[in-house]
Structures are given as C-alpha cells and as structure tokens.
Amino acid sequence: MSAGHHHQLYRPGDTLVHRLPPQCKLLAAAGFAVAVVATPRESFWAFGVYASLLAGVAVAAHVPAAFILRRMVIEVPFVLFAVAIPIIGLGERVDVLGVSLSLEGLWAAWNVLAKATLGVIASILLAATTEPRMMLLGAERLRLPRLLVQIATFMLRYMDVILDQMRRMRIARESRGFVPRDIRQAPVLAKSAGALFIRSYERGERVHLAMLSRGYTGEMPMIRELPASARQWGAAALLPGLAAATAVLSWSLT
Template sequence: MGAGHAHPLYLDRGGRVHRLAPEVKIMAVLLFTIVVVLTPPTSYPAFAGYFVLVAALAVVARVPALWLLKRATIELPFVLLAIALPIVGHGERVQWLGMSLSVDGLHGAWNIFAKGTLGVLASLLLAATTTMRDLLLGLDRLRVPAVFTQIATFMLRYLDVLADDARRMRIARLSRGYDPRFLWQVKAFAVGVGSLFLRSYERGERVYLAMVSRGYTGRLPSPNDRRAPAGEWAAAATLPLISLGIAVLA
C-alpha cells in the first residue's frame, strides 16, 4: 500500500504535459477556470476561443477526444437543468419552434453549459495527465492545509482495502442465501454499512497508533521534494495567459 496509486482517469502517455510538476498544472487549471467563470455569458467569441484552447491542450497532452467526451457526460444532470431554464424562466420571451422561451433563461442555460463543460474538460485533462499521488503532492506544495492532504492520502491508500472488505462481506451474505433487493430488505444493507464503518474506524485507530509509535508528527515524508523550475511555471502559465488574452480581446 505504500506504492504510488493511479486513478481510472489517468492516461500514461508520457507527454510533455505529463512531465510537468503537479503544482504548476493545478495552478494553471485553477486560473483558467477563474477566467472562464468571470467571462460574461454573452461573450460568445471568448467561449469559442476557450474551447479551441482546450482542444489544442488535449492534442498536446495526447488525450483522445472521444475519451474526453465520454467522461464529460458526468455533467449531464446540469445540462438537463440548463435545458429547463428557458422554459421555466421569467422576463422577456421569444418564440422558437412554437415554444415560448425566456431570454434570461437562455442566457442562464448557455452560461451553465459553456462554463460547466469547460471546467469539466479542464479537470479531465488535469486528471488524465497527473496521477492521484502527484495531485496530492502538488496540493501539499501549494500549501493546502496539511489536514486535508493527509486525509486524502489515507483515503487513497485504503480505498481499495475498504472496497475489498465490502466485496467479501457481500460474498459472505450471498453464500448464506441472502441477497436483499427490495426496500423492506434494506436492513441487511444498513447493517453491512455499519459493520464496514466500525471495522474501518478500528483499522484507522490501529494504523494511527502504529504511525505515532514510529515518529509520525502530522505530515508524511515526501520521497521526492523536487520543486518545479521556472521554465515549467512559464510553460503552464501559457494556458491562463492565453485564456485571459482571449477574454480581453473578445
């Protein structure tokens, strides 16, 4: 469990973007997202430029477009909400295909769709080019409170263990001929969740005591303390700088 962990969204392509330090990629995506959020929803050329910029970054990072589109469907609930806004919105209305649509609702729907999609695509590119361990290391280098990074580190290390415990408990339940499928059988599921929580809590206590006895002081040692050189910061800064230029020109 001490080895590095990858997540399902990571693509090991070995490109130039992959080799950048995690903290510079996190900052680049964060600043790009801020520029996108602050862009007025009626600045349509700016959003077109942002999409072109994200597409160019995906090409440089060697992340397939189909891979991005499949995983971007996570925002589908928000897209459905955006579709409903023109119908239920108030204010000035326009007629389109026999439907009365709110102008403010149309602007709101476009705002949610455009900014949400750009944010999801940027986050997916960050996840595709950075392992989960490097993401946590980058957050730690950016001075994110240690309590958050340490909790996330432990969660990452023991998530597979907890999933395996839940799988074994389910197999044990099925081997005894009990497979709850209906609402009135939810008691078995609730008991299983409670048992898994207690076992996880007890394991966490044992692990913490073992770590303290070995000198743990609240921060895990980092095997690689390489700081990002100025060149990597400059390379990563091209994303927010170009997006800012697009916003200003648009």
C-alpha cells in the first residue's frame, strides 16, 4: 500500500533531519507546537526564538526559504481571520492610520497570526523531510488508533487514482465542448462530482472485498520496522526541548 512516488511537499535528501525516524519527528513537531501555543502573546522575543529554531531546522534539512514561502499559501485563511479581528473586536479602541481598531483585537490577531505561522512552518518542514508513507508508519509506531492510520494510508494510496479520474472526466467534458463560464454550468459540475463520489465508493467496496478475500481481519501487517535509537530521540528532542525552555522562561518573565 505504499505510494509509488514522492509527494509534492516532500524534498528528498540525506540530511540528519531526513534520516531521523518518523515517530521522532512527529513527536518533535507536536511538542514544538504545544510550546508555541503555551507561550504568552506578550513575549515577542520568544516567538523570535521559535522562528530561529525553525530556521535552524530548515538549514540543517537543506530546505530553502522559497520552498517554505510557496507552501505557506495555506495560511491565507488565518491571515484574513487575523486581519478581521481588530476591526470587529470590542473593548478599548485605538486609531491606526485613521482606522479605529480594537486593542484587544490587535493582541488577538497577533496571537493567532504568530502561532499559526510557526505551526504551519513546522508542518511544512515535517512534510518536506518525511515521506507521507513513512509518516503514517511512524504514527502507527506511536500507537495511534490503527483504524485512523489505515484510513489515512488508503487516502494517500488512492488519492492519485481519484485525481486521475477527475482529470479524465474533465477531458471528457471538454471534448464535448463544455467550457464552464458562469453559474449556469454548475449543474454539470455537480453531476460530475456526484458521479465521482459513486465511482470512488464502488472502488472502495471492491478494494475492501479484495482485502477480505486475502484474509484481512481489521489490522494491516507491519511492513517495515522503524527502530529509533536513544541518539536519534535525543536529536529530535532538541527542537521541542529548547522550545519548552523558551516557553517556561517567557512565563517567568511575564
């Protein structure tokens, strides 16, 4: 059930970060996120430290800044939400460039934007240095619910199949002269989405029956062991450890 190629977010490499077992990197990213979220919003210096730590990981993993910036587009909804908070917020207000903004809203916007940005960058670095298939194996090693891991595995395995089906359906529509220009073409697209759902459901049923015929009992066999040495755990613990120390120090200085 492994994917036959690398995901777009993954950058092949042979750095120390790439070689770390996926379960180590998953726990490191989760620990870093917890430390960031627990940091008081007034500690600007702490967020600078977090950004420096992520920059160090990016340098060690040979992940260029342009690669990270291009994939931070996913954060746009958070940015729009953060921009709206000072405008619609209540409480004491201040004038910024002639616009009346909520002071508490400004703090809330900074809090959301800073922590979301750091979390997104950490996720991008995790995905850039860990193959999706290996990440799922690491999640299984961490004793995450096996059913959820299996669902995610099949989603990864058959995502390209569904995307290819969508591409063929689009080509078929265009070969018949269909060009979506306005809302009047929405029913055609809705019917295509419905047909894609039915085909995907039927494919899932066939795959499940094939698995049952081969002895599937609800658990997938462990295809590859992922041992992690104490040295590797220690290397992975550097990021969340330094982040946790920064969070504790930020609370003591507040």
